[in-house]
Amino acid sequence: MGRYTIRRLLQLIPVLLGTTFLINYMVWQLPGDPFAGRCGQRPCPDSYVSAMRSQFGLDQPILVQYWQFLKNMLTGNLGVDFNQVPVATQLGDAWPITIRLALLAVAIEAVIGISAGVLSGLKRGGFIDNVVTISTLFLLSLPVFVTGFLLQWLLGVQFQVITPTVSDEAPIMELIVPAFVLASLNMAFTARLTRTSIVENRRSDYVRTAIAKGLTNRRVVGVHLLRNSLIPVLTFLGTEVGSLMSGAIITEGIFNIHGIGGLLYRAITGQDYTIVVPIASLLVLVYLVSNLLVDLLYGVLDPRIRYE
Amino acid sequence: MSDPSVTQDLIHGGEGPAASVVSASNKPRSLWQDTWDILRHRKIFWISLIMLILFLLMAAFPSLFTHKNPDYATLAKSMEPPSGEAWFGYDLQGRDVFARTIYGARTSIIVGVLATLLTVVLGGIAGVLAAYYARWVDSVLSRIGEIFLGVPYVLGAIIILGTVAPAQSSPDRVTIMAVVIIVLAVLGWPILMRIARSSVIQAKHQDYVQAARALGAGPFRIIFKHLLPNSLAPILVYATITIGSYIGAEATLSLLGIGLREPVISWGIAIADHTSYIRTGAHAMLFPAAFLSLCVLTFVMLGEAVRDALDPKLR
DSSP states (O other): OHHHHHHHHHHHHHHHHHHHHHHHHHHHHSSSOTTTTTTTTSOOOHHHHHHHHHHTTTTSOHHHHHHHHHHHHHTTOOOBOTTSOBHHHHHHHHHHHHHHHHHHHHHHIIIIIHHHHHHHHHTTTSHHHHHHHHHHHHHHHSOHHHHHHHHIIIIIIISOSSOSSOOTTOOHHHHHHHHHHHHHHHHHHHHHHHHHHHHHHHTSHHHHHHHHTTOOHHHIIIIIIHHHHHHHHHHHHHHHHHHHHHHHHHHHHHHTOOSHHHHHHHHHHTTOHHHHHHHHHHHHHHHHHHHHHHHHHHHHHOTTOOOO | OOHHHHHHHHHHSOSOHHHHHHHHHHSOOOHHHHHHHHHTTOHHHHHHHHHHHHHHHHHHOGGGTOOSOTTOOOGGGTTOOOOSSSTTOBOTTSOBHHHHHHHHHHHHHHHHHHHHHHHHHHHHHHHHHHHHHOHHHHHHHHHHHHHHHHSOHHHHHHHHHHHHSOTTOOOOHHHHHHHHHHHHHHHHHHHHHHHHHHHHHHHHTSHHHHHHHHTTOOHHHIIIIIIHHHHHHHHHHHHHHHHHHHHHHHHHHHHTTSSOOTTSOOHHHHHHHTGGGTTTOTHHHHHHHHHHHHHHHHHHHHHHHHHHHHOGGGO
């Protein structure tokens, strides 16, 4: 286990280096002028452009720039954006809101997804099973932004149950509907995964033994079946925490939430790449580390799995 | 997607149960025949097939469904709600929403299908090479795949499109569609590589491949005659579902203002243009959104029906 952890951590390094290099390369080297629209309708004066280029190291070759970026990241220096506002303060304001949104989304995914999956898996071919299969099919087909606009229109405009946009402080109550939208796709996956897992394990020897011993249905399902069936589901939920963060770009845009996604989106449309690079790299780091943690958790939860 | 097998079976095995029993005793039944037998008894398969044909017709001959010009604008009719004259009402520029929705199918389907084809080619080649040559080729390709998978999808697309074709620029129709297609494929190929790789690895150790190699078949012959046909089924299923998700992804990018843009007619653009008018005229947004969702649903449903039929274990 210890050796496996170390090997995985070592494997993480080249992937992390590759990904961050890719982001740096795409942002700074692909065609397109980062200072194109920064001076209103007129083109920027040369003195401004050259000053900015030397401040952000754009006159250096890409490898030198990347080395600078790595040094800054490792020393915790996120730098300033094109308007000289520190990236760290902007990140500090946005981070808690996105974390709240993502955690709420994971909770919704887990509660609704798992209960729907268990109910449909236990009575395969029954009424609930059909309802769950069809509704997950629909959820999988609706692009996230369609779900978002639909709920915003129905609940916010037609029935006026919620306020269509979230206020600046983003209290939990106002985040429930956006979190539901963010969770919708993964909720459907969770329900399906739970169902498959329950259906598979129902045929297993230990469930048959438990029934043969004369245990109550409640105990068979709750203790024997559920515990074993939920392992892949838990790992799925864990892996998806990272991707929820970037999925928040769209949800936060629809509901006007001032989180990481909104910050990133505004930075990209405003072509302020100095914010984009560190935040995108951080998101990738969160994604990769959560994947690693989940893989390790798998071995702890399921002792049958052995790492060589 | 399953057309070749469908037509083949309609010609050869369509004479009723007696005929198929006879043919079954003469020669072994192929995977595709089994799949077809299961598929044709599934309602969901027929529903999705009919919807697919409708959408393909819409994409190929939009004038069958509407005689109106999707670009003809009457500003006086801006945001008029649905009526007998215009079923889906008028959009902000006073253009017929029904006509624009019908014409939007072509863009979505072209982007979805071409991006999927490119993904299959890129991912398929990488996967087959990785599995066939194993060793360092495999580790290098797998690591590169992991790097691309490490960038979350939306994030990667936003970064590339935001720099190549920023929201302020206005590239022409073909360029922007090509860029979107390439971006979708570049970010999506690693998953297909994994599917192709694992199914080729499974097939590689079968006796018939060993036999072919012992008989002196070169790598090309082994890959194209033996390995590829056997990894076709999972790739086909994944590709069908991917067409659907790429159509959704294209609309998402258009919504963010960095994907397709005017003068291209697309559901994503129609939705993006009217998000600010959700309180006064939701019709201009809801109808394209409904068509978009139905189109994605069609491909996902078809892919799932074929997958269930190919893999009886899942049922």
